[in-house]
Amino acid sequence: MNIKMILMSSAAALAAISSAQAADAIVAAEPEPVEYVRVCDAYGSGYFYIPGTETCLKISGYIRFQVNAGPAASATKGNGANVANDSDWDAYTRGQVQFTAKSDTEYGPLTGVIVLQTNADNASSQSAVLDSAYIDIAGFRAGLFYSWWDDGLSGETDDVGSKVTLHNSIRYQYEADNFYAGISVDELEDGYYSTGENPNNVGIAIGVGGKAGIFTYQITAGYDTDNEEGAVRAMGTVAIGPGTLGLAGVYSSGPNSYYQTAEWVIAAEYAIKATDKLKITPGVQYYGNYGITAGDFDDNNDAWKVGLTVDYQIVDNLYAKATVNYLDPDKGDDVTTGFFRLQRAF
Template sequence: MTIRMMLISSAAALAAVSGAQAADAIVAAEPEAVEYVRVCDAYGTGYFYIPGTETCLKISGYIRTQVNGGPNASATNGNGTSVANDSDWDMYTRGQVQFTAKSDTEYGPLTGVIVLQTNADNASSQAAVLDSAYIDVAGFRAGLFYSWWDDGLSGETDDIGSKVTLHNSFRYQYEASDFYAGISVDELEDGYFGAGETPNNIGVAIGLGGKAGIFTYQITAGYDTDNEEGAVRAMGTVAVGPGTLGLAGIYSSGPNSYYQKAEWVLAAEYAIKATDKFKITPGVQYYGNYGIDTATGDFDDSNDAWKVGVTLDYQIVDNLYAKATVNYFEPDNGDDVTTGFFRLQRAF
């Protein structure tokens, strides 16, 4: 048999075998489709769908480095309160991350928020805390969150908030485009307590506010059931010339968890927008019957105080900000003191 005939015979044999085995041919499996993260634009920028669900998630936060100055300059501990030390300056760094989840329901958007925060006074002294965690739907909110008493004017001179503004609370808030009103029931377990009191307190607060043309306004009130005292605060701003004028006033019937610094307070500031990136805010505050008389447990009617200062805000680039403030405080009965801080903050 010639070589040509051998090749032809081999090819025929292979074709025959291939035809016989055609029904059993191996077929490669199709690769499964990869589900990429989808953008969710129903609730604003930054949200994306959690793969496999209809829940939208947003991750945000900031990194802050701050230097405090003044006699026995204070640092910030794990729960956000100030702790004095023996130095005239102190530096700390904070990292905060917020997770916001939203999904549609028959009652409107269902929102869940978790805020985690870590404060480091130095490399060996760090504290991680749950800064907020709450559920929000149809105007109802339940969990750990900041009260209306956490709000203030835009500068760093005013002192018109509660000493502790983060509570476990139930709240209902009605919101329209230019108006809101609500009521909350707050656990005041770490609030103000008089002599002989124990940390088992409940408070009721109301808040309302909104906009009217060039004006904004807010009225906040709270009643401390354990101390049987309450406080009310009115605050507003109006655009005037190159800046915004802010005014605030407080009356407190007696020391309580909502306000215990003075019986009455007046505060004012003028936030000047020098450029698109630079803001200058001088401010002043007056305290009537400042501090608590240990003999009576009431406000000290022999002691007034005043405070004056200026805050500078500068946007270095998008999402990077610098803030500096200097404040001078002088009580009738006590030493005057000058304090301030410088802060760098990167938001994301």
């Protein structure tokens, strides 16, 4: 076989191999276009557009570890965490996540909020609750949310709010730059009942508040239709020196779902901004006709309370809080309570 024949045979073989490979080649499909999450800055930081929509979503929340001290310490944990425990100290952990959705409409922003919360007294004793869920548009709000009676002074000594402040409600609130005023209709099924029964209780509440220079103010009132009693509260703060002075007063015509701790109370605190990260808040409160006897306030029992709260920001989004409070009623034993808390917000 001469050189010419060898070259021609080699070329034919290579052509055949190339044709076979071309016939077996796999052509990859082009990737689908990906829509990346876009930042939505129309409603503040933290919002992003839900892909494929014009709705903006924000996810936030916190993780809390807290140790309570005092008689029946577990009874002070709050929503969903109470368990039978006679110990004078108890630890618990809470996880909370909030979803806030907003979108523009011809009536203004349409807002939807869902807050989910889980409390753990220990690994085998846990509870998950719907902490809030409501719709808000053009000043109208409907759903499960906290009332104005949930507000208070900044420390942990004052006791000027309702025992139960989370209700299914319908509310309208007008808001301006430094002023708001509103009215709400509240379902008070899990509130206080002087008869001991649980009727389909309804309440009417109003709230007015705002800011004027260095002053802030809030007036809240509520009328409990089943108990036929009402309560009114006034609170205010003013910046003085290195801190803020807070004052509050409550009057209740009789035990009702809006206020049933005492017939009247006055409270004061001074929140001292010691450093950029440290706040120290001493507080005091006096109760007139403290407690309930035979369905009415006990007019032979007054009480006073004094306490101290310390807040410290360890790093960004990590906070520590410690408080101790001493309560001395005319009747019964005096009580010292407190807690230490670590909380990581996001």
